Amino acid sequence: MRTPFKAASLLGLALAANPASAFSIFACEPEWAGLAQQLAPQASVFSATHAYQDPHYIEARPSLISKLRGADLAICSGAELEAGWLPALQQRAANPKVQTGRPGLLFAAEQVETIDQTETGFFDTAHVHPEGNPHLHLDPERLALVAQSLSQRLIDLDPENAQTYQRAQSAWEESWQQNIERWRTQAxxxxxxxxxxxxxxxxxxxxxxxxxxxxxxxxxxxxxxxxxxxxxxxxxxxxxxxxxxxxxxxxxxxxxxxxxxxxxxxxxxxxxxxxxxxxxxxxxxxxxxxxxxxxxxxxxx
Ligand SMILES: [Zn+2]
The missing domain is CATH 3.40.50.1980 (Nitrogenase molybdenum iron protein domain)
Known part of the structure; x- marks a missing residue:
């Protein structure tokens, strides 16, 4: 998503581009990359997966490890969607910022209530989502809650740019609520x-x-x-x-x-x-x- 920077480095213009200074965001899925880029316009945002991949089953490839190693913030769906591959990436990337429990790792599912959680005490090995449905980005209302949390997290981690994040979040929220109204009518x-x-x-x-x-x-x-x-x-x-x-x-x-x-x-x-x-x-x-x-x-x- 930062092709201009990439092109500049290739041309030996690294000094002018200075990509090292950009706040780096690693998104497990494209929806979080897209949202992050809207809320952090200057950040360098990377999506670990794309729409033609099954996000439940991803290979912990070296390119993903290296991206997570350089990340200031990682945002993932959570609720065990990435349970099969994110822990391996975290371990091999050895980036203390994005280890579980650290502020540099944001799980969307922890910012909202998920649907279809299996009953407490009931452990069904055949069920892939015991912590509830992690595909919560497809609810516009829940996405707005995640946007709020993400924006706050950006401010906490990168306070120098707090104003930019606040402005981006206000603009996003206003436009998103208008979209929700429009979708309600259209749909x-x-x-x-x-x-x-x-x-x-x-x-x-x-x-x-x-x-x-x-x-x-x-x-x-x-x-x-x-x-x-x-x-x-x-x-x-x-x-x-x-x-x-x-x-x-x-x-x-x-x-x-x-x-x-x-x-x-x-x-x-x-x-x-x-x-x-x-x-x-x-x-x-x-x-x-x-x-x-x-x-x-x-x-x-
Ligand atoms: Zn699923």
Whole structure:
């Protein structure tokens, strides 16, 4: 995201660019990178993952380790979304600033209440999200709470630039609340619609739009769809005629397509996070894209 700096160093203009002085933010997922760049316009922001990767399963590659090593702040979803890869990165990066419990590591899920937490004392090894659904960036209200926490954390860690962060946060908050109002109006016709989904990726979005999930293609969160489970859904889908069977861009489409064909139900593939190469660079563009895609499909019915 700091291509001008990179290009400048390549040209031997490192002195003029001085990238070492930029506050460095490591985001586990693109949604947090996009938000961080809005709230910290001068910072150098890096996303460890992209929209075509499954954020539950990431390889702790050397390039990621080196990025985390140089980070002043890391922001991740938390609620164990990154449990399979972040600890390895933290250990190998050996950057004291971003170790768990330090102010340089912000977990979004710790700033809000997550949905679908499994009951206390109930340990289900087949469930990938016992601490609740970590895909909370798809709720505009929760995202605004995370933005507040992130902005405060930036001020705590980099007080010299407090004014810049305060200004960015106020502007962001004002514009975000206007967006929320706009989405409420635009998405009103979607209220009461029904969908099937693969995994709980979009659950916060469904809730905020008033869309009901009639079934998950996964037998349990994190357990890949099986033919037996998909076959067991056919009657329900035919009976309830949902708007779509939805999967995220990073998920293989075969299960959704199989069930879609069997039941003559449209399959909708949606981005679950920011995708700069598809002009979805900022969080508001993601919500615009998701709502438009759903409305468009509804219009075709
Ligand atoms: Zn998940």
């Amino acid at each position: 009103a016709p979607l209220k009461g619609e029904r969908v099937l989904a693969q995994h709980t990726t979009f659950d916060y979005l469904w809730r905020s739009l008033g869309i009901e999930v009639i079934a998950d293609l996964e037998p349990k969160p994190g357990v890949p769809p099986t033919t037996a489970h998909l076959a067991s859904l056919i009657d329900k889908v035919e009976e309830e005629a949902p708007l779509a069977i939805v999967h995220a861009w990073y998920q293989a489409p075969q299960s959704a397509e199989w069930l879609g064909e069997k039941t003559a139900t449209p399959v909708l593939s949606l981005p679950s996070t920011l995708t700069p190469e598809q002009q979805i660079e900022r969080p508001e563009q993601l919500f615009d894209h998701l709502i438009s895609a759903l409305l468009e499909l509804q219009g075709e019915r």
